[in-house]
Amino acid sequence: MTIVIVGAGALGSHLILLARNWPCTLKVLDFDRVETKNVMSQFHTKMGMGRNKAQGIQQAMQGMFGVKIEAVPHKLVPENVQALLGGAGLVIDCTDNAEARRCIQAFVRKTNTPCLHGCLSASGDFAQIVWDEIFKEDEEGTPGQPTCENGDNLPFHAFAAAQIAIVAQKFLKTGIKRSSMLISDKIIPLN
Numbered sequence: 001m002t003i004v005i006v007g008a009g010a011l012g013s014h015l016i017l018l019a020r021n022w023p024c025t026l027k028v029l030d031f032d033r034v035e036t037k038n039v040m041s042q043f044h045t046k047m048g049m050g051r052n053k054a055q056g057i058q059q060a061m062q063g064m065f066g067v068k069i070e071a072v073p074h075k076l077v078p079e080n081v082q083a084l085l086g087g088a089g090l091v092i093d094c095t096d097n098a099e100a101r102r103c104i105q106a107f108v109r110k111t112n113t114p115c116l117h118g119c120l121s122a123s124g125d126f127a128q129i130v131w132d133e134i135f136k137e138d139e140e141g142t143p144g145q146p147t148c149e150n151g152d153n154l155p156f157h158a159f160a161a162a163q164i165a166i167v168a169q170k171f172l173k174t175g176i177k178r179s180s181m182l183i184s185d186k187i188i189p190l191n
Contacts, residue, residue, distance in 0.1 A: 001089035002027055003168075006076055006104060008053040010153075011118045011127075012094030013043035014161030016057055020067045022172065029084055030054040031075035040151040076100055081107045091115040092168060101137055108132055114171065118164045124153030127160035127182040129167050130190065134179055156184075163187065 001024045005012050008030040019026060030053040034044045038053070047063075048056025058071035076084055076095075085091055085107050093104050093115060101117070108115035115132040160182055167178050179190040 001025070001172075002087055003090045003092065004029065004085055004088040005092045005094060006030075006085075006100065007094035007096065008032075008042075008044075008057050009038070009094065009096060010042050010120055010157040011161050011164065012092075013038075013053070013057055014158050015092065015094060015118070015164050016061065016069065017043045018162060018165035019168070020061060020065050022169065024089070024172075026067075026069040027072060027088070028054045028057060028069055029072040029074065029076055031073060041154050041157060076103055078103055078106070085113070086111075088113055090168065090172070092164065093117040094164070096120070098137055105132060105135070105137070114177075116164065116168055116171070118160065120157065120160060124156050125184050127156070127163070128180075129160070129164050129182070130179040131177045133177075134190065156182075159185070 003024045004027045005015060006029045008028050016028060032053050034048040034051055034053055034056045038044045039046055044056055045060050048059060052073035054071035054073050058069050061067040061069055072084060074080060081103055091104060091108055091113055093101060095101055117130050117135045119128040163182060170176055181188045181190060
């Protein structure tokens with residue numbers, strides 16, 4: 001099975017670290033570059049500075065664990081969504097913008113592909129882990145609003161990514177889909 005993780009930032013980068021033992025092919029999509037602020041709050045190394053995030057994490061996973069992932073350094077748009085998400089057995093959305101989420105959602109609904117959305121608040125104290133069947137996109141926040149300018153929210157980002165990994169792993173083993181909200185250190189089931 002191929003699992004496509006869209007977004008290798010605050011959630012996606014930590015999720016990739018936690019998914020390294022899954023019996024699947026991991027395909028990671030991200031068009032952004034690793035910046036200094038990312039090293040403070042995401043699972044990116046200084047060796048990856050200036051590189052594409054998908055390629056940087058590909059290098060880190062290969063170097064640290066010998067895990068090979070497929071890195072796709074492109075922006076997901078309606079014109080390439082079939083090529084980038086086609087063939088996925090599971091899509092995990094770790095993006096931080098409404099445009100990408102709409103593109104993912106349209107594709108997974110059209111193709112009936114299982115999709116788990118991971119969402120972080122800009123304040124860093126709220127997250128959602130929601131299957132597409134019940135996912136409702138919030139209004140887009142203020143453009144450019146920082147979610148991870150420093151390392152202050154790193155523990156919460158990792159906590160949220162761990163919950164995404166747990167939910168996805170349970171689905172892969174049992175087919176059971178659970179959704180939840182995280183507020184600070186509390187997990188609130190949605191189903």
